[in-house]
Amino acid sequence: MRNILAASLLALSAGLAGNAFAEPVKIGMITTLSGGGAGLGIDARDGFMLAIKQSGNSEIEVVTEDDAQKPELAVQIADKMVQSDKVDLMTGIIWSNLAMAVVPAVTAQDIIYLSVNAGPSALAGAGCGPNYFNVAYQNDNFHEAMGEAANKDYKKTFIMAPNYPAGKDSLTGFKRYYKGELAGEVYTKLGQTDYAAEIAQIRASGADSVFIFLPGGMGIAFTKQYAQSGVGLPLLGPAFSFSQDVLPAIGDAALGVKNTASWAPDLDNAANKAFVDGFKAEYGRLPSVYAAQAYDTANLILSAAAKASVKDKDAFRAALKEAQFDSVRGKFSFNTNNHPIQDFYVREVVKDGDTLTNKIVGTAFTDHKDAYAAECKM
Amino acid sequence: MLFLMAAGLTLIFGVMGLINLAHGSLFMIGAFACATVAAATGSFWLGLVASLAAAAAAGALVEILVIRRLYERDHLDQVLATFALILIFSEGTRWVFGSFPLYLDIPQLLSGAVHLPGGAQYPVYRLAVIGVGIAVAIGLYLLIGKTRLGMRIRAGESDREMIGALGIDIGTLYTLVFALGAALAGLAGAMVGALQSVQVGMGEPVLILAFVVIVIGGIGSIKGALIGSVLVGLTETLGRFLLPHLFGLFMPPSDAATVGAALASMLIYIVMALILAFRPRGLFAASA
Incomplete structure (x- = not known):
């Protein structure tokens, strides 16, 4: 150990x-x-x-x-x-x-x-x-960037995250910049692997896009099940849901998915x-x-x-x-609260030869600061 | 798929009187074997066969090397030994395959969704999983109820020494039962692996659910395992879907989602507690 x-x-x-x-x-x-x-x-x-x-x-x-x-x-x-x-x-x-x-x-x-x-x-x-x-x-940042980026194409998004501090920060961050309507807001159990109930909710919600924050194995499970379900609405997310550590396991189901991060290969x-x-x-x-x-x-x-x-x-x-x-x-x-000031990019999952990877397709924020710095008394 | 897992576990627990915590590891082995073989050969079906074989082989090996010495001991020793097996299997798998999740996709034949009567869409693969579950249920019923092997298994359940005295090799019989239970876990692992991610530690959450199922259904009863798994599956899924809506009637939506989600994850345990309060031996207690 x-x-x-x-x-x-x-x-x-x-x-x-x-x-x-x-x-x-x-x-x-x-x-x-x-x-x-x-x-x-x-x-x-x-x-x-x-x-x-x-x-x-x-x-x-x-x-x-x-x-x-x-x-x-x-x-x-x-x-x-x-x-x-x-x-x-x-x-x-x-x-x-x-x-x-x-x-x-x-x-x-x-x-x-x-x-x-x-x-x-x-x-x-x-x-x-x-x-x-x-x-x-700051946890909200990637999600804020996606909220901002989603304004361009979508009006009614269904949002979902696990029930733990970063999950709450995630949906708060998305909502801070997203101007459209929410088709639904769901918190799932941390580590959940079966998403049949949530996918049924998405199908019934009349959404035009789906924003998910599901890092690690949760994202793999959801994305595969979502692809099989035939719902077919565009998927959005922070980079965690479609990062290099999970892409090989998700496979082609992730192709074309938009996600936001401060970095790309x-x-x-x-x-x-x-x-x-x-x-x-x-x-x-x-x-x-x-x-x-x-x-x-x-x-x-x-x-x-x-x-x-x-x-x-x-x-x-x-x-x-x-x-x-x-x-x-x-x-x-x-920044004054010892959190970064940095740019945020929109990335898209593409196939480079046989490997799935992320490619930058746009910029969501330039020199972005988090929303909490003002509350920090230091 | 929960049924497959629970059926294997209840078979081992009921017949052999053994608490096998390592059942989740066999589930994981099935998934890894399927992912590896499917990646090497490009065929999910070969992977499925490999998962059965690998899990059964691992089960038989474990039975001969470790479990065989535990029948005479009490449950605490069994729990300790099989818990150690979980750790050994998890680290062993990490050692061989690494920590990153493996890729396993469903076969072309079963991908996509079908329209059900009533306009709803349902993924073909999940239908296939339900189909396999039903097939295994019928198969087990026939095996246990109608064949000579099943008769011996039932006899071994009620009196271990007597059946030994009747000239049946009880050791081999137990190895066979254990391997059968393991193969069911491996099959479940392979099928679930295509829906979720194939990674180290994927078996433990399912193991807990499987224990809930067999406790609800009655220990040692295949019928109980079937009813119990349907009950647990329905409770969990409906709870996750309906509870937030229910709380949404008298709460702001974000609070309702939080409270509902929290309560939904407790719901199956509440159901278990209620059932145990009224039927302490489970719904279909095996006659012992």
Whole structure:
């Protein structure tokens, strides 16, 4: 279970000594490596480790543990990492319900937490704090982008998400920008795999499109069953429902589906090219949006550690906040609540040779900020 | 499909007096075998055969290596040992196939939807799954009720030592029953895998439902498993659909959706509790 991935890579020669950190950095990574949500966590871990490896820096040590998507387990691991592993920074949590269980507790102990994925609204607004940096997004963002994009073509959308913090944030975000009418709003059980009842509701609702937020195995199950049901309304969603980790399992049923994200494999910048090529070479598969966010998180940490000692919390926080690193998302900066200001794109699932992947077809938002920053008093 | 799972479980539990928590793993093995073979050969049907074979083989192997030593022990030991099997199977599968879900699609023949009388549309594949469920129910009824093997299984259920004394190899019989139960789980896994995602840990949620089904239906009764699975399936689906509407009558829609969804996921357990309160041995308790 316990897996110390000491970044035991050969330190680059003394010629690069200028890059050496003031202080070695120990990072605790809690992520989902087993169970139904493991694909997301493994992609995040692999993206993170790729950035560390590419940097060639030997002064970073990463302690990785599996939370099995269980909040109580994540809390135990966090306590252990703070008390016995004495980590300087923590990162890695995929799921918002786990983040809510862990993040407030560790940041209160003056450990800096950097989120690679989960961005619950509670931590972006009133619950924000100087020790919490979200490198991914605020949960509402991808959905807001889809709401905005849907205005163009659709008038009556049926919306659906699982019943947990990110699911609520999702539908709130969609509704914030969507101007059409809602044909229905449904919360499903987290981890549900049979959608016959929901598909019947969609059929009866008279909708002209369907927006779903169903990450991991839930999205695979829904999309396949939906394709078989013959309903045939256009599917919309945030990138989570149609990310690279699930596309091969959904198969052709996903073709043509529109989804929104802050990143896509074909985003045109040098950092992204190095990331996508490096990921393919290292792991033999295409990266997902989770891998991209984790890769950015690791590079952000590296950029801050080159400037300040991790033991000097104030200086390190300031260095993180500057966000001077080459993001795979092009431009990237932090808002006042330590959440990103970034662009959001509309992507479409296409077939590239034999592989299904996402291609950018439009831009939903430029320099988008989340809706909760004003509530954050920091 | 829930019936297939529950039938296998109740067969093992009723006949052999064994709690098999690893039944969900056999379900998973069926799905993975089907996905692998279907990907290699391009034929879903070969995959289906492979899933039956793989799950039956895994079942027989597990019976001979592990379960055989557990018949004399109490249920706690069985639960512990079979729980360990879940972990071993899950990690083993992850080791071989990785953590990413596999692709398994339904065959061309069964894709699409048909129009039912009354104007509703229904996916062909789900009809086929119902058909298989009914076929297995009839097959099991005939097997247990009308054949010599079934007679022996029933005899083994009521008196293990007596049937051994009558010169029947009880060990082989049990291995056979276990493999049969496992094959049913594998078949269910393969068929569900085409509807959902084939991934590690897919068996556990179904396992819990299957236990609810056999408790409602009466332990060891195939008929109970059939009625129980229909009851659980209907309760869950109708609850998910109707409860939010019901609460919508006197609540704002978003609250109604939340409360309704929460209550719907509890509903089958409430039904189970009610049934146990009035019929503590389940609806169709096997005569023991």
